[in-house]
Amino acid sequence: MNSETIRNRKDLNIAFARMEKLWGAEPGSSDGNELENLAVLIEQYENEHYPMPTEKNDIRTNDQ
Numbered sequence: 001m002n003s004e005t006i007r008n009r010k011d012l013n014i015a016f017a018r019m020e021k022l023w024g025a026e027p028g029s030s031d032g033n034e035l036e037n038l039a040v041l042i043e044q045y046e047n048e049h050y051p052m053p054t055e056k057n058d059i060r061t062n063d064q
Contacts, residue, residue, distance in 0.1 A: 006045040015042050 006012050019038045025031035 004041075006041050012042065012045055015045075 006015055015038050019035060019042070022031050022035040022038070025035050027036075
């Protein structure tokens with residue numbers, strides 16, 4: 001995994017481990033910036049691969 005993409009579950013786990021090490025870093029510092037970038041990358045990956053159900057999908061599921 002590089003700091004620009006998370007391509008698979010292995011990359012995601014690496015990103016989480018790195019994020020844990022950086023937790024509490026000073027905002028604006030190089031570690032703080034890396035932490036912020038990892039948070040964005042993780043969010044993008046999760047939104048693509050594990051989307052939250054929409055209200056429409058929830059209603060359809062409950063009606064069945």
